[in-house]
Amino acid sequence: MSWRDTLPKVRGRLLADEPLAPFTWFRVGGPAELLFLPQDEDDLADFLRGLDPAVPVTVLGVGSNTLVRDGGVEGVVIRLAGRSFGKIEPRGDNRIYAGAAALDAMVAREAGKAGIAGLEFYRGVPGSIGGAAMMNAGCYGAETKDVLVEAYAVTRAGERKTFSNAEMGFSYRKSAKAAAGGLIFTGALFEGTPDDPAAVEARMAEITARRETTQPIREKTGGSTFKNPPGHSSWKLVDEAGWRGKPFGGAMFSPLHANFLINTGEATAADLEGLGEAVRADVKAKTGIELEWEIKRIGRP
Numbered sequence: 001m002s003w004r005d006t007l008p009k010v011r012g013r014l015l016a017d018e019p020l021a022p023f024t025w026f027r028v029g030g031p032a033e034l035l036f037l038p039q040d041e042d043d044l045a046d047f048l049r050g051l052d053p054a055v056p057v058t059v060l061g062v063g064s065n066t067l068v069r070d071g072g073v074e075g076v077v078i079r080l081a082g083r084s085f086g087k088i089e090p091r092g093d094n095r096i097y098a099g100a101a102a103l104d105a106m107v108a109r110e111a112g113k114a115g116i117a118g119l120e121f122y123r124g125v126p127g128s129i130g131g132a133a134m135m136n137a138g139c140y141g142a143e144t145k146d147v148l149v150e151a152y153a154v155t156r157a158g159e160r161k162t163f164s165n166a167e168m169g170f171s172y173r174k175s176a177k178a179a180a181g182g183l184i185f186t187g188a189l190f191e192g193t194p195d196d197p198a199a200v201e202a203r204m205a206e207i208t209a210r211r212e213t214t215q216p217i218r219e220k221t222g223g224s225t226f227k228n229p230p231g232h233s234s235w236k237l238v239d240e241a242g243w244r245g246k247p248f249g250g251a252m253f254s255p256l257h258a259n260f261l262i263n264t265g266e267a268t269a270a271d272l273e274g275l276g277e278a279v280r281a282d283v284k285a286k287t288g289i290e291l292e293w294e295i296k297r298i299g300r301p
Ligand SMILES: Cc1cc2nc3c(=O)[nH]c(=O)nc-3n(C[C@H](O)[C@H](O)[C@H](O)COP(=O)(O)OP(=O)(O)OC[C@H]3O[C@@H](n4cnc5c(N)ncnc54)[C@H](O)[C@@H]3O)c2cc1C
Pocket: 025, 058, 059, 060, 061, 062, 063, 064, 065, 066, 080, 100, 124, 125, 126, 127, 128, 129, 130, 131, 132, 133, 134, 135, 136, 137, 138, 139, 183, 184, 185, 186, 215, 216, 217, 221, 222, 223, 224, 296
């Protein structure tokens, strides 16, 4: 008997061997052994409490920074979606709550409407709040760390936890708390400063316009492929090593932004990861600099 035959009862959906490619921006990769779409936080916590502790659990947001490998993902993949996890709610005193499945851009917009400034940068990040908490998402000089008051999570054992900003251990594109593993963020509370909604909206429009011209936002991509090494820009290192716009199977580093890996049509996850690794090796050989993946790669080759 397999662990899939003795699953806890849920109110959400459990889907066996569900393809994950449609849930990612790259549109590649194999299936989840089991995909769980919980209905709400209680459903998530109950399921985790009842699930065999030996079964690996992986969380997926909206897949804008994740490469699912071709062999699929072992164990349970949890994807938060729906009304409960997508809630966005101003809470007074320049604070706003957002569920983990809420899109960063929607949170920016709702904060603006409520006259809260400081979250405009989220207009430029195409991920979810869960992904933002996990990796301290940010752009144009602002990041999650600057506006997050506390984050709410459920542990692998099904226990509810609240973490203050300090406890999240934020640094460049990282939360030390999240990186330690075993947490599923269910939402977060943010705080900004008071401002005129029209002024906030104008700043968001600037961010949108800037994105359109500098990033391949309509491509099948994963955002920044590599973290910027201290004192260097990854796009420059990729470009100077000669990889901008050079095809590799169905993969390529974007001619528009050399740190954006793109699926040009028929890429496999192996093409995309293979190109990334080829570039890392080449940059290391030419400059001695070690590029670190920012894109999360999950599953079996
Ligand atoms: C065109 C484009 C532009 C981008 N520009 C930026 C940018 O300017 N700045 C920036 O920071 N990023 C940028 N990104 C990357 C991406 O949008 C962010 O990393 C975002 O925070 C990822 O969120 P997600 O929901 O897509 O996460 P996913 O890609 O689904 O997951 C990313 C990681 O977060 C974890 N995770 C997701 N949800 C949860 C949860 N609820 N609980 C626990 N862990 C979770 C996953 O396990 C995984 O490790 C860009 C991406 C694209 C495609």
